[in-house]
Amino acid sequence: MANQEEKKRRKAIVERIAREEQTAAEAALPISKPDLKALFDYVDQQLEQNGCDHTLKAARFFLVQRKLPEEVIVEWLREAGGGCDCEVIANVEGTWGEIVGSV
Numbered sequence: 742m743a744n745q746e747e748k749k750r751r752k753a754i755v756e757r758i759a760r761e762e763q764t765a766a767e768a769a770l771p772i773s774k775p776d777l778k779a780l781f782d783y784v785d786q787q788l789e790q791n792g793c794d795h796t797l798k799a800a801r802f803f804l805v806q807r808k809l810p811e812e813v814i815v816e817w818l819r820e821a822g823g824g825c826d827c828e829v830i831a832n833v834e835g836t837w838g839e840i841v842g843s844v
């Protein structure tokens with residue numbers, strides 16, 4: 742049976758690993774956090790007006806307008822579960838929204 746000290750020690754390890762994973766994931770972001778937040782805001786607004794046509798039309802438009810590396814970021818969005826604009830909001834913002842401060 743784990744005593745209190747052991748439980749505390751394990752909890753600290755789990756928390757450290759979670760922090761390290763988040764830091765690594767943030768370091769691998771191909772887009773700055775303010776840009777990512779602005780992307781979520783823009784895509785969200787476009788979806789409200791036009792709905793999703795099952796492409797990354799709004800996300801790509803945003804990236805091109807800001808002169809960001811479109812293909813690299815689209816690839817990252819897809820890997821994060823964002824295959825189209827509504828999935829960007831549902832999946833990518835679901836994961837990253839809190840970190841970039843958009844929710």
Ligand SMILES: [Zn+2]
Pocket residue numbers: 793794795796825826827828
């Ligand atoms: Zn969609």
